[in-house]
Amino acid sequence: MHRIASQTIKYVVLPIFSLIFLSFTAFPCRAENFMFKYQTGNAYRILSTVEEEVFINGKKSFDSVIVNRISVKEKEAFPDGSADIEARFMTSENSSRVGEAPHYVWGEEYESFFNRGKFGHYTIGEDAFMPVVRDVPIFPGKDVRVGDTWTASGEEAHDLRVNFNLQKPFKVPFTASYTYKGVENTGGKKLHVISVKYNLFFESPVPAGNTKNLPLTTMGYSDQTLYWDNERGFLDHYHERFRIVIETTSGTKLEFKGAARAEVSGLENLKEGNALERVQNQIREMGIENATAHADEKGITISVENIQFEAESAVLTESELLKLRKIGEILKDFPDYDLLISGHTALAGTPAGRQRLSEERAWAVADYLAELGIKKHEQLFTKGFGAEVPIAPNTTEAGKARNRRVEITILDK
Known part of the structure; x- marks a missing residue:
């Protein structure tokens, strides 16, 4: 029910x-x-x-x-x-x-x-x-x-x-x-x-x-x-x-x-101003590795590829926590906007296992952003996609690394 x-x-x-x-x-x-x-x-x-x-x-x-x-x-x-x-x-x-x-x-x-x-x-x-x-x-x-x-x-x-x-x-x-x-x-x-x-x-x-x-x-x-x-x-x-x-x-x-x-x-439409360019410049100036930003139908998405967790877990490594702290500074420029945190995995293991892992990893990122005071929990939405939305072939280690990612969308719709 x-x-x-x-x-x-x-x-x-x-x-x-x-x-x-x-x-x-x-x-x-x-x-x-x-x-x-x-x-x-x-x-x-x-x-x-x-x-x-x-x-x-x-x-x-x-x-x-x-x-x-x-x-x-x-x-x-x-x-x-x-x-x-x-x-x-x-x-x-x-x-x-x-x-x-x-x-x-x-x-x-x-x-x-x-x-x-x-x-x-x-x-x-x-x-x-x-x-x-x-x-x-x-x-x-x-x-x-x-x-x-x-x-x-x-x-x-x-x-x-x-x-x-x-x-x-x-x-x-x-x-x-x-x-x-x-x-x-x-x-x-x-x-x-x-x-x-x-x-x-x-x-x-x-x-x-x-x-x-x-x-x-x-x-x-x-x-x-x-x-x-x-x-x-x-x-x-x-x-x-x-x-x-x-x-x-x-x-x-x-x-x-x-x-x-x-x-x-x-809410202003972020795609109509210079918000995307500003986010891209901040990522570059802060030296945030494996991170890019692009506009999509929901707002502006920061994609963090090859995100590092402890083996087969949703525990973020210290290097990724540092990366998220830097991204958190960027997100502070958007105090009125909610965030969608999307988790993605490479093609490994079972579909159910990939789905659960992608959800838990999205939760881990959302929890850390809340811990940093970037957003309240009710402004942080999460979704796991498993390996259903790859951005690179899963046939190479480089491709798998790209597919292991978390995306943070600043929602303007």
């Missing part, structure tokens, strides 16, 4: 913010008309973290920490206040065992295209699995004062292809209740606090004669607090508590409960 856990996550696809401490400040109470303000070409990244407990038939199965990285671009803003938006969603879960450093493994990626109106309404295809939560927030399109309330319909769309073989999004409708709570001051910014609550109760239609295990009843709640920057027309940050219970036709009861929070930051 691991797959289901990763899909009960809340996504709010909205513009730029950074999460900082709040202090309450009184502002004059006046009417506000809340709305989104889109801009053609505006791009940003949302990083949300979900901590949840998973229960099966009332018995706790496991705890899960899930990081969702969403890169968003407002492709075109229209005169009616709406915008066409493209978004790429990547969901990762902490794969580490108790006592280990957290390892956020680069997970499945989704691409989604939709239109969103100035008051928050989505127009989205029936086959789109992301975002999970649609039409939150919805604004009333009129002036509201502190204490005013309104309601609006929305839906959650879950990806249940793996566990239930449902090939289209599983949609659960709800009616959300909104309350305008007032204003808080965040680092000198005036933010409007809006409470959003909704309950879930949905009985799924089951085909006559069904013999498959399908969702029968979905229940739960969401309790969110939004911090809205109305001057700029975007969500500054939010936090949430939630509980979802799915009862299936086989009698199984699945429960997910926990809390979510999100941060948003603006």
Whole structure:
């Protein structure tokens, strides 16, 4: 049921913010008309973290920490206040065992295209699995004062292809209740606090004669607090508590409960400036051997070939630790960008062994970058490729040395 856990996550696809401490400040109470303000070409990244407990038939199965990285671009803003938006969603879960450093493994990626109106309404295809939560927030399109309330319909769309073989999004409708709570001051910014609550109760239609295990009843709640920057027309940050219970036709009861929070930051396209040239110059000036940099679809990738670990292990040698310390100095120039650490092996041993070794070596590099304070663990994603993506023939020792590599991608998408 691991797959289901990763899909009960809340996504709010909205513009730029950074999460900082709040202090309450009184502002004059006046009417506000809340709305989104889109801009053609505006791009940003949302990083949300979900901590949840998973229960099966009332018995706790496991705890899960899930990081969702969403890169968003407002492709075109229209005169009616709406915008066409493209978004790429990547969901990762902490794969580490108790006592280990957290390892956020680069997970499945989704691409989604939709239109969103100035008051928050989505127009989205029936086959789109992301975002999970649609039409939150919805604004009333009129002036509201502190204490005013309104309601609006929305839906959650879950990806249940793996566990239930449902090939289209599983949609659960709800009616959300909104309350305008007032204003808080965040680092000198005036933010409007809006409470959003909704309950879930949905009985799924089951085909006559069904013999498959399908969702029968979905229940739960969401309790969110939004911090809205109305001057700029975007969500500054939010936090949430939630509980979802799915009862299936086989009698199984699945429960997910926990809390979510999100941060948003603006990202420049690194390939449009001189960032790549700067990184290449630093590698050369620092004398970092067997390291190169190139641009690709995800950002700028630093490739460290012939990376040295202790024999058949993921323990970095001292020479490689020194190399990573130098690379860490380069990465400090990109404080707002997440990193993808990819591990690769030469063609030796079994496929399963190569895969596991490539994953462990990616983890080793990520752990060391976190130890150096370059990034927090939730900004470091890892992925192992085994020997599936060679850059040289595995028929020579020189080629094998090149294929034994770790790639560090500075993500701008």
